[in-house]
Structure formats: structure tokens, C-alpha cells
Amino acid sequence: MSRRLLMMCMSLLSLGGLVHCSKSSQEGTKPAAPAEAGKAPAAVQATAMTVAQEQQASWIRNFNPLIAPGTARWPTRAGVYEPLMIFNTLKGEFVPWLATKSEWSDENKKLTLTLRPGVKWSDGQPFSAKDVAFTFELLKKHKALDFAAVWGFVESVQAKDDATVEFTLTRPYVPGLIYIVHQPIVPEHKWKDVPDPVIYKNETPVATGPFTEVKVFQNQIFELGRNPHYWQQGKPAVQSLRFPAYPGNDQANLALLTGELDWAGSFVPDIERVFVSKDKDNNHYWFPLVGNTTTLYLNTTKKPFSDVRVRKAISMAIDRDQIVKVAMYGYTKPSDATGLSEAHDLWRNQEAVAAGDWTKMDLAKANALLDEAGFKRGEAGIRAGPDKAPLRFEINVVTGWTDWVRAAQIIAQNLKQLGFDTTLKTYDFSPFFERLQKGEYDMSMGWTSDEPTPYHVYRDLMSSETVRPVGEVAARNWNRFASKEADALFKAFEGTSDVEEQKKLAAQMQMIFVQNAPTVPLFPGPSWGEYSTRRFTNFPNKENPYAKLTPNSPPENLFVLVEVKPK
Template sequence: MKSRSMSRRIFALSALFLSVGATAACDNKGAESGKDPAGANSAASGPGAKDQGGAKGGAKFVTISREQQASWVRNFNPLLGEGSVRFPTVAGIYEPMIVYNTMKGEFVPWLATKYEWSDQNKKLTFSTRPEVKWSDGQPFSAKDVAFTFGLLKKFPALDLSGVWKFVDSVEAKDDTTVEFKLKEAFVPGLHYIGHQPIVPEHKWKDVADPVTFTNENPVATGPFTEVKTFQNQIYELGKNPNYWQKGKPYVEGLRFPAYPGNDQANLALINGEVDWAGNFVPDIDKTYVAKDPENNHYWFPLVGGTVTLYPNATKKPFDDIKLRKAISMAIDRAQIAKIAVNGYTVGADGTGLDDAYARWRNEKAAAAGDWTNYDVAKANALLDEAGYAKGADGIRAKDGKPLKFDINVVTGWSDWVRAVQITTQNLKAVGIEASLKTYDFSAFFEALQKGTFDMSMGWTNTEPTPFNFYRDLMAPEFVKPVNEATTRNWHRFAAKEAEPLFKKFAAATDPAEQKSIIDDLQMIYAQQVPVIPLFKNPSWGEYSTKRFVGWPSKENPYAKLSPNNSPDYLLVLTEIKPK
């Protein structure tokens, strides 16, 4: 399923993860407040758990609908992009050192118990858990952490977050201490270092090419490591016999039928065949909840990032800002929100930010980004100014080249498909011929990462601050050549004016200074139109309490419900229980 981004409430970030030279002990207060998971209370005892109905049958595996594919390819390599591997490889089979709880706004200790900044925020030290074992019984240690990051350095194609752009060295000082020395202060790097899935040195040291390695039988530290069955149409994972959180996971395993698209996935959900999903479901109160009001539930907070059109900056005519503005102003976002997304959302503004970043929003930048307003007359005027004249067929052209391009979307993502259908109709009204092109997720995501598209639908990240939201969309450092995969700046847009601001924020720890820098970045975004934001993405999450309980909910928001973002869903996988 698509990464419909991060659910998160508004929170005070600075005290959490940008504090100067602070020692951040991770063993806080359980899942409810970001504490050590070993001491966390079960979410099943919280609000929303007491009215759950009885289980049917004896099945002990949680059936999940997340990524939609016509058939499965067996790949459990956690060092690859999440769209290339099977769920929950990067956070559920393998694990990171810490997990950022997007709903609580704090880091939860995982394979590490604490981290500490020192040397003017140029050294980051993690203390790892001594009791953790790999699923084959071998001990986990800080040396595995150092080895993992060594692989990313040796094979740059695996360094999906660009860690080695800011890390100078990694060293295991002993079995429970690993030290990262940075090239310069980069406090936001905690997120990327801390969330990196860790692999076992004793298994991976002999892998000749970890970039192509499919790792069909994973040895890992996560709650679900045993591949019970793997077929084209279904795979099942069993629990880790050596999991370090004693007594967890509470469920026996996970089950993943293959659904080629939203329609098939939603039918299975509505028919009671799925326990947990992250799908767009039209008219969900009638189609899903009403079928079993006692057990069928959902939670769609508008904190899932921003659904966005990515115009490929390496291709003409998308290097023309007037064209980008005109395209944006020709799009009726209210119609998309109402028809394509069933009224679950609202249109994006000129900052591109969702509700998770409300405290950061710069109203002046939002006003400057008036190109998100639906205004056909202005769109036509901009196109005229840019030299795109309408021909006899109604299609605009410049220098003899008609204004035609494709918009990529994933087959079966019915809400996104409808959004693009509305968009192409809107664009035709101003003389632009845009064509909808659908692909299965793997092909879609490969084209997105490699920049081999005209325009593509996509999502945005939601992290502790808008720093990486804007960095992902505008940073020159992430602009890679076409055909070279990247996990950010898919559209290859470089805002040189933003570079010094990104560097300044990387070392900033004062909340007022951070806010001022983000204000400036929002203004650059609003002025340069690097992408075309469409609507705030709901964090999609549905669950049934017929067989399993302990799910996050609006009443008990101990974590994000949606299974679509790692490593957040690890918080859920270790809390749900059989009824």
C-alpha cells in the first residue's frame, strides 16, 4: 500500500530532539508516553478496547492489507527501499535503534536504550540493549550497528537516506556502545541514523552483493521473523522465537493475501477477511462500519503528509514556473477532495503542509502561495504569458510542441486515480492534454525514484519538523541524475536559495530560530512552486476487533493506526492481542 505518510499530532519538538548536547534517555514511560516498550502497558486496556466483540474461529494470524500487488515477490532485504520489499521487513522483521512515535512526538527506545549528543552536536552515541538476540539465537551487539552502516558506505545504493553525506565515521566502542562522528553538526540526522534497520554481521558479511540480495529467509531481531509460507498470492510470517521483548508479540503471526488494487482490498475488508488495513475506503461508515458497528472501526486524521503532483524538473516544460503555477491554478482541489477522496480531506495550501505541522505554518507564505487557489482565468493568463498558444484543436503549444504529458499513478489506488482523472479534465479546460498512466506499485515507485516520468502522483514525508519536508522537495544535494534511484527529491528540483537555510537549521537548537528558518523555507516553497500539492493526506487506518484488540484509535492514540509508515507500525505490531 502507498506510504500515505505520517500521522502525528502537534507537539513541541525542540525539547524532544533538537536539544543542545542533551542526553536523551529513551526509557521513558511505555507506549502511552514513549517509554521503553519492555515496560509498556497493553493498549488493549485503554479506551476503545472494552467494547470489542468475540473472536470467530481459531485463526491466530492477523490478516493485513497494506501494499497492493497482483502477486508477491519474495524479498526481505531491509536495506532496500520499502516499496521493493515485503511488509514489515524494515520495521517488524528487522528493527531500528529507536522509533519515533508520531502521535506522541517522542522517540521510543528500541534496539538502543538511549542516545547522547556531545562535541557540539558533532558526536552521537547510542547505548544498545545487551539482552537482544537475533532470531537464530546469536547475540546482537553494537558491532552489528557499525557493520550495517559500513555496508551503506561500501554500497552507496543502499544509503537511501544519505547518511554518509553527514556521517564521518561509525565505530563500535564495545558490545553496547556505538559512536557516530559527524562531519558537522546535523541534529536532524538522529532521525535517519536512529531509524536505520540493523542487519546481523554474522549473516551479511558473506553476502557478495547486498544491493541485489533478496534475503528470502531473514535472520533478524523483530517480532515476526519466521517465513511460514510464501506463495504468489499469499505469504505468512510467524513470531520470532527469540524476541527480546518478553511475552511479545502477543499474536502468533501475520498473514498477507495479495490484492491487486483498492477495490479488491476493500471488498476483503468489508467482508471481514482483513483485520488491519491502510486503505482508502469510499463512504466507509456505510460500506464498512455499518456492516458490524461493534467491531469495524477506522481513524483518518489529516496528518498523513500531502498528496502531491511531482513535475519532473529535468524535462521541459516543467522547468517553467509559470507553467507549474498555471497547472496548479487550473486544478479544482475542492472537487478532488469531495469526489476523489470522499470528503475525507481538504485541499492543500501554498505551504504544502498538513495538519501535523499547524504550529509551523507561515500564514504569509500560505498567502504568497495563491497558486493553489482554483482560478481558471489566471491559469489561462499565465499560459498565455508563458507563450503557450491554443491551437485549432484546443491544445496549447509552444515552439511547435504541443503541451502534452503523462501523469503516473498506481493501478488500483482508486482515490488517486480519480484525483488524476479530475486533474486531467481540469487541465484540458485550459488547453493542456494530460494523460493518466497507471502502473503496478513496483513499476510506479521505480519510475518515481529514478526520475523516469513526466509528472507523477506521490506523497510527502511527515517527520519531527518541516525541515525534511522542504529538504526532500527542494534540496540541491538530493538531486541525482535520471535513472539513479533516490528516496527524496524525486522530481530533481534544486532551490539554491534554500541551501544555506537547510545548513542553518541543521545546527539550530533554539525554538525561535528554528521557526524563523522554517518560515523562510516556506516562503521559498511558495515562491518557487517546486511541486504541486493537491490535498492533505488522511492517515488511512481500518481495524476489526472481532479477533484482535489493542488497536490505536482516536480515543486511545498511543500510536498511529495506519500500517503505511515505518517504523511507526512497529508500535502497533507489538501491542495488538488476540481477543
């Protein structure tokens, strides 16, 4: 389904009728019973909720929750498998899940988790503390799976009894709670004989989540059924999840507009006109600015991006106002130089904001910085360094992510005014993400952490602990930047549970980020979420903000999966 077909359907929709332009009919519902004379037709009973979260041309059967987020099929990490607790961004609190209680002791060097009784794996075997300890031991044995660098601060993990897990830390590390409790847990009895969990596809998962049964798996569609032993009685109310393959935003949006989708988390241009107005009773969206920050990553291992002056010059050449207006349809606002979204407003250091003039467009200053850094304009206005090599670079972006593609096009045009010969390079998500994680790029669109505090955001972008060599997968710090000064602040933050002290340290982190510009923040990302109530209800929204609506923020999407109900 092409962009041309999307535009044709949008034109037909504007005539007032909901025209179904998809090549496949809506599946996953039971047909309505024939109407008796004088009576209205019986209501359609929804059985499968159709969801769009990943955008892939075709599906690869992989349900390994331990590999890089975005590699296994959604919702492997939070829906098939589950974490111990879930941080609810909107409420600012941890919600008990597989664990019911967490307790710090020994001057914040010991964390004890009490597990929920009665939880079973989907094959009926009991879930216990041994499974938790086993999962973390897998991360220790296979460093490629330890994306949060948990074993950088954890010394040991012990199952004290079936319901108690004790984590002994190498140092006080209060913010490490989220890295521990958000880890998906796997069953020891199924994984103990897996030869290499790094490459294991886990095609038939055994898990604790609400949807564990692979009912259908084809190149263009798969369907997950309910866990027969799920621990939340009466949940999920939805019988199964259905996932058609959509290569990009255009195809996913077409499915949304034509009524094929029940829940999505994609960018939709002019959503009030093209979606909501077509069925005001059922078509809804909610885009709070509590998502992660959309960022232009610069590979700091490469010249000239290793030079802070170049990074700031690139940032000052970018017309963020145009990006917000043209690429983002006014759904967001330009980022300030702290790179924090509205989820961290209570932490924001206004002095750092004021010091960060490099997120304001200023071509004169940008050109002056490049001249100072020794990159002179040559033939055709293209700048070159001392080695005479022209500044020719690619910006990586995901094929079909139309908002990001348009933003990257604007950035490329902006950088030409600086003397950069910059072009776009588009990839399907999987190869795009692999290049980003391995540091095999020049410039790349990307995103930051949306975890609870600025500590988490900046640890991902500036900590020595999260740096990996180019070519090795890094779940964090894709820019591969390290600051010893920031490392000291991270350590101090890790050792205190005093909120006021944490705020002072976070303010200093923001200043270091502003001084070094390790990445180029563009705009706080809207937390994309769209839904239709034609078949299912009880989605979160502005009036019922029990969680983020978006399916793009695991493990928080679990809140939605267990609360949505058939209409």
C-alpha cells in the same frame, strides 16, 4: 475479484447480512469446539492476523530491508527488521527501541547511541554495536542503499564497545538523528558475505523484529511467524501475520467488507455506510490528517515543468475542492501552498500560506501565466512551446488506488482547460514507484515526507544533497529540484537545537517553497487505518492514540505489531 464483484457484495451487505464473497475462506483461526447441549459454542481462537498494506497482483519473495521502501515485502523494514529508535508522530517524541539513549556532543557533531542489552537476532546470535556499524558501512559502500544521504553528513561510525555506537559528523546536524535512528539494522554475521546487497532478496531473513519466520510463501499469500528470540518479553501476542495478495483497493476493500481482514491501511469510499454500519461493534477506522501530503509531482528536469510559471499554472488549474469531495469522500481538505499536513501545524507560516495563491483554482491567471511563458494555443486548443511541440503528457498513478486514480482523472480534465493534452498511465505499484524514483515520468501522483519537522519535508523536495540524475534511484526529491537559497537554510537548521530559531528557519523554508512551487500539493493525506475487533483487539484509535493506526508509516507500525492481542 473485479470491481463488479465488489459492488455486488456491497449490495448484498446493504441487505443487512455479512455476506462472504471472497474466493478463499478465512484461514489462520482454530475452529470452534462443538457446543455442548445447553451451552454456547466455544469462542474461536485467533492465531494469524490478516493484514493488507501492500497491493500487488502477486508476491515476490524479498525481505531486504536496505533497498528502497516499498520494494521489499511489508513489514520488512519495521516488523521483520527494526530501527534504533522510532519517532511517534502523535506524541512528538522519539521512543527507544534497539537503542535506549541518544546523546549529542562536540557542538552537535558527535552522536552517541547506547544499545539495549539482551537483544538477540532471530537465530539466537547476540545483537551488538558491531552490527550497527556494519549496516552503516554497507550504506557507505553501496550508495544506492543510502536513501537518506546519511553519508552526506556522517564522517564515521564506530562500535566503541558492544553496547555503544559513536557517529562522528562532518558538520553539526541535529535533524539527522531521525535518518540515523530510523535505519533498519542487519546482522553482520549473515550479511558480510553477501556479494551485492543492492540486489539481494534475503529470502530467509535473520532479524530482531517481532515477526521473522517465513512460514508460507506463495504467489498469492505469505505468512510470517513470531521471532523465537524477540527481546520484548511476552510480545508479540499475535502468533503470525497473514498477507493475501490484492491487486488494488477494490479487492482489498472487498476483503475488509467480508471480514477476511483484521487490519488494513487503504482508502475505503463512504466507510461509515459500507464498513462500519455492517458491524458497529467490531468494524472501526481512524483517519487523522497527520499523514504525508498527497502531491502531483512534476519532473523539473523536463520542459515545460522546469519553468516555475508552468508549475504554478498547473496548480491553479486544479479543482482541489472537487478532488476532496469526489475522489476523497470528504475525508480531507485542500492543501495550502506550504504543502504541510496537520502533523506540522505548530510550524506553519501564515504569511507563506497567504502568499501561496497558486493552490487556489484560477483558470484566468493560469492561462495568463502560460501565455507569458511562451506556450501558445495551437490547433484544437492544444498549447505548444517555442519548438512547436504540443504539450502532451501522462500522469502516472497506481493501478487500483481508486482514490488517486479518480483524483488524477479530475486533474487531467482540469488541465485540458489549460490546453494540455493529458492522459492517465496506470501501473502496478512496483513499476510505478520505480519510475517515480528514477525520474522517468512527466507528472506523477505521489506523497511527501511525514517526518518530524518541515526541515525534513523540504529537504526531500528542495535540497541539492537529495538530487540524483534521471535514471538513478532517488529515495527523496523525486521532482529533482534544488535551491541554493533553501540549502543555506537547511544548513542553519542543522546546526541549532534552539526550537525558536528552528521555527524561524522553517518559516523561511516555507516561503521559498511557496515562491518556487517545486511540487504541486493536493491535500493532506489521511492516515488511513481500518480494523476489526472480531479476532484481535488493542488497536490504536481516537480514544487510545498510542500511535498511528495506519500500517503505512514505517517504522511507527511496529508500535501496533507489538501491542495488538488476540481476542
